[in-house]
Amino acid sequence: MLRAKTMEWITQIRNGRSIYLVGVLSYIVAALLLMNWLSQPGLRDAVWYPLVSALAFAAFLGSLLVIYYAPLAGAVKAILGLAILLVLLPILGVRNTFLLEVATQVGIFAAMALGLNIVVGFAGLLDLGYVAFYAVGAYLWAIFGSPQANIAFGTNRFPLEPEWFFLFLFLAVGVAALTGILLGLPVLRLRGDYLAIVTLAFGEVIRVIVNNLDKPINLTNGPQGIRPVQRPPLFFKPWLYALGIRLDDPTLYALYFYFLVLLVIGFAIWLARRLENSWVGRAWTAIREDELAAQAMGIPLVRMKLAAFATGASFAGAMGMIFAAKQYFINPESFTFMESIGVLVMVIVGGMGSIPGAIVGATVVTILNLQILKGLSLMLNKLRQAGVVIPIINFPLSQWPTQLEPAKYERLVFGILLILMMILRPQGIIPERRHRMELAEALGREEHAEPERLPVEEELPPVIPAPEVRPTRD
């Protein structure tokens, strides 16, 4: 096996494909050098720093995409990708914990996008209340992993020990999947657009309930939220000590959550790929393309839709729980309609039904949200304090209204993204493979054509009149 791979590499290098390897490697090195240069302490106060560092980080993460697209052997790609994710990024992250924070958040959203991609992309069910399942997972652990459960149940057994975290991770998956089924059972018979509104309503119902369930029994502590939420145990701390690595606890937790999320994403990608190519995935595609035809072919509609709902929900449940533990604190504000739309934007920007698309979409949108918009706000603030005047129109920035802060306008960005994607490129940045195949096959043209267009009558070959066969019977 290994020998064969080595042989393959050697052939590649001989074929001159190593030029790609060199290209990829130099891209990575360049991104690293840029990141390294940006980590100089003196630069932090520069006006442009937040924006440039955000773009640099995006470029660094973009190296994964470069690797994905480079025509290299699978093993080479895997090694390079793993090196970036498992070695380079953590090292950069230890020096600047904010990067780890962003990377973890990207990971959480990527896993959610993968889950929603199963529902929206594979099965074609528009779920506008996806964040409800995220909330279910988050509150499950927040209630039992904090003293909150004592108040609700009148004991003093809680919070549970950190070790329970891992058991609850499975529990969160199960409970979220169950919630998905319970919601799905009544509503999955509905037509697509009705389903969208009902899931939206369901998301709001969950939020309102969570917001108000501080009475009659105080289960969620209402709008104040729950704090502190127990974190998973730092079981590896002694091992790192033995290796001579001494880091403070916040950094360790940041690293920990990063790797945990990475692990879950790895599993999620594996699962999504397996599902995509399984009979279940094909059934989902059939339902998405034509429900009636799928039903006629004997696909159990409701059961398959429920499966999609439950799988998608379970991804969100697990991520919600990790989010609660990571944040240390949750309140209903984290589970608004806005978040559902955010995840939907990720799926749509990436390309509905496309697994790499979901991840790229999550990365782009999260970095846009967490870093670029915030970076612009910071920049604006600094410029404002410095008393800069916009040249030509002679407008002093100090008079810029405080309400107009880019970080507050994520809805605007989401809105524009959604409209533009739908009008210009409904198949997303990285279209799903089947979608592309269909396009190439049906149209014989580039991807720019309308995806759903079928050959119309004029394009069909002319009907050759059959030789006249007159029935003898009159």
Next chain:
Amino acid sequence: MRKAISQSVLYQALVVPLIQLFVFVAISLLVIGSVILILAALFNRPVTGGMTLLQFVIRTLPQVAIDGLVIGFLYAMIALGYTMVYGVLQFINFAHSEIFMVGAFIGVELMLALAIPSTAPLMLIMAGILLAVAAGMVGSGLLAVVIERVAYRPLRGAPRLVPLISAIGVSFFLQDAVRAIEGLLNNAFYRNYPSFPILNQQIQLATFTLAGQPIQMQIQAKVIFIIIASLVMLTGLNFVVNATRLGRAIRAVAQDRPTAALMGVDVDRIIMLTFLIGGALGGATGVLFGIRVGRIDPYVGFIPGIKAFTAAVLGGIGNITGAMLGGIVLGVLEGFAGAYLSQFTGGAFGTEYKDIFAFLILILILMFRPTGLLGEQVGQKA
């Protein structure tokens, strides 16, 4: 002669809808009110103020009914925008709640610009409000047309979810666009409608004793205005849809678009006009809503929007009469839920849950009667 009157266009278009509205109001109040009374009698027990639950309900029921009706009229008017667009395009115009919100903002900006003194005579205030309503109608109607042109028309014929997602995008875009404009102009993202003491005064409608309970029915002066405005607009719409050429064209396009096109109806123009009418109604409602609640922000449209959609579904989406019925029923139901939920559950679940109430109704309706109260059968792939 009797026959002639009952067949005249004016009678059909103006009197019938008013009678219809009155019947809807009466039926929904009667049914929902008696259900509440029966429930109160069944679970009767002492509540606050030395009253029993039944006494409390009897004492407050008429007032709650009036308040519910007002919300119901507002919902009905927004629901019309959803239902008309759905009827013509089979598409949920998710951005309609933001068209409503923009109307409210146009209204407030105009009212503030007019700067009518708060002690001005009633006629002047009325004129100001009417002007604001008209401006809201024009602005929102045009906005709806622009949205249709930019974000929906290029997507006609695409799979159903594509325009829906685009509509969600428009909705989000408008929320923050309004916020940005208000932020730029006033450095605040909310606005307050000017308040007029003469409109805020409570008018005593009736005082009487029923089942030993003294009952007071009050109504705020501005609410009377809202009711009259919505009655006028609902009848006006009914007239347009049922008694004009335009209305016939709209109905034809809703029924069968290709055939309507073959019959010489300019489908694109009719769709545009549908958006214009729906948007104008939404804008007018926005102004009335703003006058009622006072303070508005760019996110004010979301919840009324969802509820109006619920109302449209409740009445049977695509059905204009249904939207009115659905709005009234939902408003009354919600009014009752808001007023009595806390008393019925002993304070465990309060008014906060009244939003959930509307959503639960939506889910239940779609589960058991997806066609709504007055709707016809809608095919799976309609």
